[in-house]
Amino acid sequence: MRNFTFYSPTFFAFGKDTEKDAGKYVRRFGGTKVLIHYGGGSVVRSGLLDRVKASLEEEGLPYVVLGGVKPNPRSGLVYEGIDLCRKEGVDFVLAVGGGSTIDSSKAIAAGTVYDGDFWDFYSGKLITEALPVGTILTIAAAGSEGSPDSVITNENGMFKRGATGDAIRPKFSILNPALTQTLPPYQTACGVTDIMAHLYERYLTNTRDVEVTDRLIEALLLTMIHEGPRVIENPDDYEARANIMWAGMMAHNNSCGVGRTQDWNSHNIEHELSAEYDCAHGAGLAVTMPAVFTYVMEHDVMRFAKAAVRVWGCQMDFDHPEKTAKAGIEAFRSFLISLGMPKNFAELGAREEDIPNLVRALCYGNGRKGSISGFVTLNEEDCAKIYKMMV
Amino acid sequence: MRNFTFYSPTFFAFGKDTEKDAGKYVRRFGGTKVLIHYGGGSVVRSGLLDRVKASLEEEGLPYVVLGGVKPNPRSGLVYEGIDLCRKEGVDFVLAVGGGSTIDSSKAIAAGTVYDGDFWDFYSGKLITEALPVGTILTIAAAGSEGSPDSVITNENGMFKRGATGDAIRPKFSILNPALTQTLPPYQTACGVTDIMAHLYERYLTNTRDVEVTDRLIEALLLTMIHEGPRVIENPDDYEARANIMWAGMMAHNNSCGVGRTQDWNSHNIEHELSAEYDCAHGAGLAVTMPAVFTYVMEHDVMRFAKAAVRVWGCQMDFDHPEKTAKAGIEAFRSFLISLGMPKNFAELGAREEDIPNLVRALCYGNGRKGSISGFVTLNEEDCAKIYKMMV
Numbered sequence: 024m025r026n027f028t029f030y031s032p033t034f035f036a037f038g039k040d041t042e043k044d045a046g047k048y049v050r051r052f053g054g055t056k057v058l059i060h061y062g063g064g065s066v067v068r069s070g071l072l073d074r075v076k077a078s079l080e081e082e083g084l085p086y087v088v089l090g091g092v093k094p095n096p097r098s099g100l101v102y103e104g105i106d107l108c109r110k111e112g113v114d115f116v117l118a119v120g121g122g123s124t125i126d127s128s129k130a131i132a133a134g135t136v137y138d139g140d141f142w143d144f145y146s147g148k149l150i151t152e153a154l155p156v157g158t159i160l161t162i163a164a165a166g167s168e169g170s171p172d173s174v175i176t177n178e179n180g181m182f183k184r185g186a187t188g189d190a191i192r193p194k195f196s197i198l199n200p201a202l203t204q205t206l207p208p209y210q211t212a213c214g215v216t217d218i219m220a221h222l223y224e225r226y227l228t229n230t231r232d233v234e235v236t237d238r239l240i241e242a243l244l245l246t247m248i249h250e251g252p253r254v255i256e257n258p259d260d261y262e263a264r265a266n267i268m269w270a271g272m273m274a275h276n277n278s279c280g281v282g283r284t285q286d287w288n289s290h291n292i293e294h295e296l297s298a299e300y301d302c303a304h305g306a307g308l309a310v311t312m313p314a315v316f317t318y319v320m321e322h323d324v325m326r327f328a329k330a331a332v333r334v335w336g337c338q339m340d341f342d343h344p345e346k347t348a349k350a351g352i353e354a355f356r357s358f359l360i361s362l363g364m365p366k367n368f369a370e371l372g373a374r375e376e377d378i379p380n381l382v383r384a385l386c387y388g389n390g391r392k393g394s395i396s397g398f399v400t401l402n403e404e405d406c407a408k409i410y411k412m413m414v
Numbered sequence: 415m416r417n418f419t420f421y422s423p424t425f426f427a428f429g430k431d432t433e434k435d436a437g438k439y440v441r442r443f444g445g446t447k448v449l450i451h452y453g454g455g456s457v458v459r460s461g462l463l464d465r466v467k468a469s470l471e472e473e474g475l476p477y478v479v480l481g482g483v484k485p486n487p488r489s490g491l492v493y494e495g496i497d498l499c500r501k502e503g504v505d506f507v508l509a510v511g512g513g514s515t516i517d518s519s520k521a522i523a524a525g526t527v528y529d530g531d532f533w534d535f536y537s538g539k540l541i542t543e544a545l546p547v548g549t550i551l552t553i554a555a556a557g558s559e560g561s562p563d564s565v566i567t568n569e570n571g572m573f574k575r576g577a578t579g580d581a582i583r584p585k586f587s588i589l590n591p592a593l594t595q596t597l598p599p600y601q602t603a604c605g606v607t608d609i610m611a612h613l614y615e616r617y618l619t620n621t622r623d624v625e626v627t628d629r630l631i632e633a634l635l636l637t638m639i640h641e642g643p644r645v646i647e648n649p650d651d652y653e654a655r656a657n658i659m660w661a662g663m664m665a666h667n668n669s670c671g672v673g674r675t676q677d678w679n680s681h682n683i684e685h686e687l688s689a690e691y692d693c694a695h696g697a698g699l700a701v702t703m704p705a706v707f708t709y710v711m712e713h714d715v716m717r718f719a720k721a722a723v724r725v726w727g728c729q730m731d732f733d734h735p736e737k738t739a740k741a742g743i744e745a746f747r748s749f750l751i752s753l754g755m756p757k758n759f760a761e762l763g764a765r766e767e768d769i770p771n772l773v774r775a776l777c778y779g780n781g782r783k784g785s786i787s788g789f790v791t792l793n794e795e796d797c798a799k800i801y802k803m804m805v
Contacts, residue, residue, distance in 0.1 A: 030423075032422075034421045037420065232657070243626070
């Protein structure tokens with residue numbers, strides 16, 4: 024196991040009606056003037072926004088609002104939010120929504136107290152200072168409610184980049200599984216896929232002898248296999264939603280990823296797709312992961328066989344472990360399709376003729392020099408082949 | 415799933431040589447005058463105490479020392495520590511040792527800033543204020559390095575009681591698996607048993623449909639089954655020590671126990687044994703758990719069958735699930751014996767004729783009114799039968 028530090032100081036309030044305490048938690052964590060940041064109409068239509076406002080008013084906390092966050096959140100709205108926070112003297116950012124809203128809130132929180140362009144953080148600068156952020160989560164997927172990370176799409180070229188820093192870890196996150204019950208099945212399945220991706224990216228490691236984190240990752244994958252179909256069959260299943268919601272947080276606060284190298288090539292390959300076609304991140308991952316895994320399987324057959332046996336219930340073929348490894352990847356692919364996820368470029372709205380451009384953006388964007396690295400280092404040719412496998 | 419809150423803000427520094435940064439972390443978390451609290455000679459003999467002192471000196475941090483913590487830490491030393499901290503103006507307590515040393519440090523930290531008798535906290539009062547505590551862990555077992563809990567033995571009657579409160583959660587914990595390599599096999603096995611007990615106490619729940627936490631608990635139990643025998647066979651196995659150390663923290667910071675009822679009857683039944691006979695807590699648990707589980711199995715056969723199949727690799731007997739449930743408990747008993755743990759009263763140094771006294775202390779101590787409650791409520795007769803099963 025490699026040396027590591029782990030720090031996850033977010034306070035979680037989990038369960039029914041917990042959003043009613045939003046004002047109390049903002050107060051506890053030092054907020055006196057709040058930006059409520061949210062996305063589209065569902066937060067308004069469901070009455071959630073009104074309940075959050077009422078909770079702040081009950082605590083005598085003034086607030087301003089900024090809606091309009093889109094999936095794959097944009098830099099333009101972040102600049103708008105920063106201006107608003109400065110003008111209004113906001114000292115606490117409250118995200119009401121899913122990963123996109125939380126990521127946008129984190130960017131605003133960091134940018135407001137920073138003298139330069141907030142995009143510096145998305146070009147490699149560590150975030151060491153930010154307004155405190157709280158979240159009320161409405162989609163179990165991104166894990167941003169417990170992570171120090173944020174991903175924003177720069178509208179000047181439509182490319183996605185990430186930023187990180189303990190300063191943007193949420194001070195509190197309110198997780199009410201009932202708030203996710205109104206999510207359409209497609210978005211729910213995208214969330215399940217994203218959570219499983221966070222787990223697989225950590226599972227694909229080159230560090231040996233890390234049984235405890237292997238087992239924790241497998242446990243959360245098994246949970247998704249149990250709960251995913253339940254929630255697609257019955258979107259109102261509170262218990263299934265609750266299990267997914269806690270698994271989503273645990274999958275990405277890194278308690279199951281410490282002390283080991285991680286992959287993240289699937290995320291990198293997918294980011295070009297959702298930036299270019301504005302598809303849902305989870306949907307892009309559903310098409311990307313089976314292709315990547317198949318392509319890199321030879322690098323460590325036994326690792327994929329382990330997932331196949333322990334997670335997917337495959338019988339180990341001791342004479343031909345590669346058959347077991349492959350069976351596990353195919354079981355994962357079938358599972359994603361059974362949830363209603365797309366299986367190829369066409370279903371995703373991506374185009375084969377764009378592959379050279381995707382590869383160029385992937386392998387030379389973000390300061391890269393012709394390849395991406397993770398579980399396996401992939402050069403332009405590798406990435407082109409992987410995209411082709413997805414056609 | 416039940417509503418819950420979860421808060422685990424401890425900063426963990428994990429890996430080789432991490433104790434060298436002790437001074438840096440004390441400084442980061444606000445300490446200016448330190449009490450170094452420790453137990454017996456091994457911390458001194460191994461040179462660890464000197465390294466910790468050197469690290470504090472490097473940061474220009476003055477300190478006082480108080481050694482002498484015993485297993486099942488005593489109230490007398492806590493009073494001594496409180497006096498010392500007040501006299502010397504200590505504002506940070508640094509525990510160097512295992513769960514006993516950490517628990518004693520937490521008690522001192524809470525007592526120093528409290529006007530009344532610190533024992534109030536061990537009689538049910540919530541700890542809301544304390545000096546900050548840091549830990550350098552030398553035994554993977556109690557999970558106290560990441561928990562808000564402390565257990566102290568009152569010398570005035572020799573009974574053990576617990577206290578709790580977020581204020582005594584360590585600000586930081588340094589986890590260097592190499593520091594545990596010098597532990598004798600017996601103490602190592604006691605630690606493994608204690609960690610497994612923390613998992614089983616959470617596994618035995620009356621809450622339905624909690625797949626995510628069931629799976630996480632199973633993952634950590636499977637880790638202990640994999641790593642326990644390795645570390646007994648080769649005490650110098652750093653990787654096995656590392657897996658056990660992280661599992662020990664995760665087993666008890668409650669991330670795998672949220673949203674569900676828990677048991678803790680085995681701990682309660684054992685506490686009377688270690689208070690009376692001063693045996694190691696883990697050794698007491700090794701004798702207690704199989705008896706308790708066998709006694710309460712009928713309450714939820716399928717839960718024990720689930721553990722048998724998923725954790726112990728038993729084949730499910732679909733016609734006679736109770737046989738599977740029993741086989742899982744027996745597999746656990748055999749595993750503990752294989753680690754070198756005692757299997758009955760005699761090996762523990764306990765006496766059958768003391769059972770009436772043990773039952774009385776158990777069922778009427780700590781404000782109880784003739785029974786203990788958890789997975790199943792157990793009255794005097796139940797507890798007497800369980801102790802008898804351990805003879």
